[in-house]
Amino acid sequence: MIIWECSQGTANEAYPHIKPHGSHDFADITTGGHWDGILDSRIKYHHASTGSAFFEAFEDWFGVYALCVRLYTRMRLTETRDKLPSFSGIAKAFQLRFAQSFTNPEYIAGLWKPFLIQQLRWRRTRTEGRRPFRTEGPPSWAWTSMQDCQIDLTDIFFPDEDDRFMVTLLEHRVSPVGQDPFQELKGGIFTMEGWLWKLKKTDIPPSTHLELFFDEQKDGRLDDGALPLFPERAQTIEYANLSKLSGDEQGLLVTLQCLVNRRQPRLYFYWPEGLHSDYDGSNGAWLQQLNLNDSVDFSATPLDLINKHRSEINGAIVYDNSVRDTINLASTIAGIHGAVVATEELAQRFNIPIIEDLRGRFKDKYEVYEYALQNVWPNVTGRLITAISPISTIPYPDRTWATLLRVESPISDKSNNATYEVDLSAFLNPNGSVYYQVEATASPPGYQKLNPVFRDYIVATAAPCVWLTSNKAAEAALLDKIFHALQPNAVYLGWFPNGDEMAGVTQTAKHGVYVAATDWFYNPTFFSGTKSTDKTNKAHPHTIPRQSYPANTTRVYLSLTYLEGDNIQYNQHCMYVHWNDPAQGTRTR
Numbered sequence: 001m002i003i004w005e006c007s008q009g010t011a012n013e014a015y016p017h018i019k020p021h022g023s024h025d026f027a028d029i030t031t032g033g034h035w036d037g038i039l040d041s042r043i044k045y046h047h048a049s050t051g052s053a054f055f056e057a058f059e060d061w062f063g064v065y066a067l068c069v070r071l072y073t074r075m076r077l078t079e080t081r082d083k084l085p086s087f088s089g090i091a092k093a094f095q096l097r098f099a100q101s102f103t104n105p106e107y108i109a110g111l112w113k114p115f116l117i118q119q120l121r122w123r124r125t126r127t128e129g130r131r132p133f134r135t136e137g138p139p140s141w142a143w144t145s146m147q148d149c150q151i152d153l154t155d156i157f158f159p160d161e162d163d164r165f166m167v168t169l170l171e172h173r174v175s176p177v178g179q180d181p182f183q184e185l186k187g188g189i190f191t192m193e194g195w196l197w198k199l200k201k202t203d204i205p206p207s208t209h210l211e212l213f214f215d216e217q218k219d220g221r222l223d224d225g226a227l228p229l230f231p232e233r234a235q236t237i238e239y240a241n242l243s244k245l246s247g248d249e250q251g252l253l254v255t256l257q258c259l260v261n262r263r264q265p266r267l268y269f270y271w272p273e274g275l276h277s278d279y280d281g282s283n284g285a286w287l288q289q290l291n292l293n294d295s296v297d298f299s300a301t302p303l304d305l306i307n308k309h310r311s312e313i314n315g316a317i318v319y320d321n322s323v324r325d326t327i328n329l330a331s332t333i334a335g336i337h338g339a340v341v342a343t344e345e346l347a348q349r350f351n352i353p354i355i356e357d358l359r360g361r362f363k364d365k366y367e368v369y370e371y372a373l374q375n376v377w378p379n380v381t382g383r384l385i386t387a388i389s390p391i392s393t394i395p396y397p398d399r400t401w402a403t404l405l406r407v408e409s410p411i412s413d414k415s416n417n418a419t420y421e422v423d424l425s426a427f428l429n430p431n432g433s434v435y436y437q438v439e440a441t442a443s444p445p446g447y448q449k450l451n452p453v454f455r456d457y458i459v460a461t462a463a464p465c466v467w468l469t470s471n472k473a474a475e476a477a478l479l480d481k482i483f484h485a486l487q488p489n490a491v492y493l494g495w496f497p498n499g500d501e502m503a504g505v506t507q508t509a510k511h512g513v514y515v516a517a518t519d520w521f522y523n524p525t526f527f528s529g530t531k532s533t534d535k536t537n538k539a540h541p542h543t544i545p546r547q548s549y550p551a552n553t554t555r556v557y558l559s560l561t562y563l564e565g566d567n568i569q570y571n572q573h574c575m576y577v578h579w580n581d582p583a584q585g586t587r588t589r
Contacts, residue, residue, distance in 0.1 A: 065094050066153040073151040081184055083144050088182035109142035109174050109188055121154040139188035167194030228461050230528040234266035236294040240302035242271040247449025248343050254452040255340040258460035258525050259312040265529035282573045283522050306350050314338040315355035316347040325365040326358040327390035328465035329372050335462030377464045382487040386458045386465045387494030388519050392451040457524035470503035483511035495519040517567030
């Protein structure tokens with residue numbers, strides 16, 4: 001923890017979590033993290049000498065240093081030139097620790113030798129505001145030159161004997177204002193040599209590292225696919241039935257799934273969901289059909305996968321339960337930053353740093369999507385937009401409901417606007433009273449939870465995600481603005497609120513956006529990396545004798561032909577059941 005004061009006042013980043021003496025004059029400038037407990041039991045190896053433990057010890061300490069940088073850079077200093085001096089105490093403490101593993105661990109503008117090449121891959125992941133870039137001070141290649149943003153240092157690793165870096169550091173130096181390299185700098189340079197690759201500019205607007213999913217280089221050409229390309233699925237996978245988890249926990253694991261699967265698909269989850277709770281057992285049946293002999297079942301302890309794949313998680317995006325559409329916004333932001341979507345409670349329980357907190361920032365869905373349109377979606381792909389409900393309704397188990405009033409056909413005007421009398425005498429309790437709530441619904445009553453279905457694909461591709469209807473003027477106008485910002489021939493994956501297919505497809509078509517239904521598509525990031533192993537064509541032999549049936553005018557002959565279905569989720573579930581029906585391919589008279 002650092003506390004400093006100046007003539008203009010006194011401030012403490014950790015206040016009010018840590019209160020020094022005389023704290024009544026301190027200002028609260030915390031941004032969600034504080035310093036106490038950073039150098040604690042996270043370190044697995046306090047003393048190491050040689051062998052693998054030696055390397056793991058250094059990696060653990062460097063991980064803690066990276067955490068300090070992440071938390072520190074989220075603090076907003078009044079004077080940006082104070083960044084290095086105020087961080088110097090932390091840096092010197094780590095230099096003492098690193099000196100136990102390396103001779104002369106040189107500090108270079110916030111980075112460390114001999115891992116300077118690896119640390120130059122630092123990332124700016126959270127922007128708090130913008131101030132003019134200073135022409136003097138830390139060199140631009142150092143994270144200490146950045147202002148008003150969070151910095152994430154990438155993990156360091158120790159190359160094997162057969163590995164080598166493609167660049168070599170030849171020379172480096174920094175110019176401190178005084179004699180202390182830990183204090184304020186005037187500048188710095190380094191010289192390196194290595195290979196250069198020629199980059200080909202495409203018409204895809206720059207967004208995130210996820211653009212590589214859309215373009216696969218073949219024979220020097222870019223193959224422009226309609227949907228992202230995922231790596232081929234791993235041979236050994238980990239799977240789990242998430243039925244016993246809450247919606248928030250399911251959402252956390254599904255967004256972890258995307259971080260793992262976009263590197264190489266290996267996680268497969270399934271669970272009952274709302275009115276589609278069984279889906280004819282197709283989710284579990286797909287898992288069995290894949291014949292994954294070396295797979296590991298985590299159904300008993302699915303949350304253990306968080307620690308197992310912790311290295312894939314850069315942090316958490318916290319949504320606002322009072323404005324549910326922030327779940328969709330959080331999904332896109334999580335994809336950009338390599339984060340999971342979580343509640344504050346889950347982030348704290350699993351010790352995941354909060355990258356961005358959306359609570360209390362928006363009053364309704366319009367503010368959420370307007371903010372995304374202006375500040376988030378310009379940084380992601382314009383070739384893909386998704387649409388799923390942020391929440392799903394789960395029917396209460398083992399309950400029956402009495403239908404008191406029912407509309408047999410759709411009514412879109414006010415012709416049924418009237419006062420209706422309902423006999424509730426059958427529902428009176430012994431005291432002669434009854435509590436009732438009037439609600440118009442197309443589904444049985446239930447409880448609401450975060451909707452995790454298809455969300456792994458949204459986070460994996462960092463795609464815009466909306467839940468707006470074309471049948472309401474205000475939402476339709478906002479959709480027009482959103483669709484107008486997309487590239488021509490973009491794809492709309494998901495579905496429409498209230499099943500408003502006609503209005504939704506009409507509006508998307510006007511903007512050159514085509515639609516594929518995917519709102520009940522489970523494990524899309526897994527199946528996107530799964531290739532068919534069946535290369536045969538099963539044609540009907542011509543030797544089968546044809547049977548002729550005498551014409552009978554008293555009968556009606558019906559022929560049913562199953563095609564590929566009308567949407568992706570139908571293929572995954574209903575078509576799977578039809579295709580595996582024992583009666584499939586038979587005929588009767």
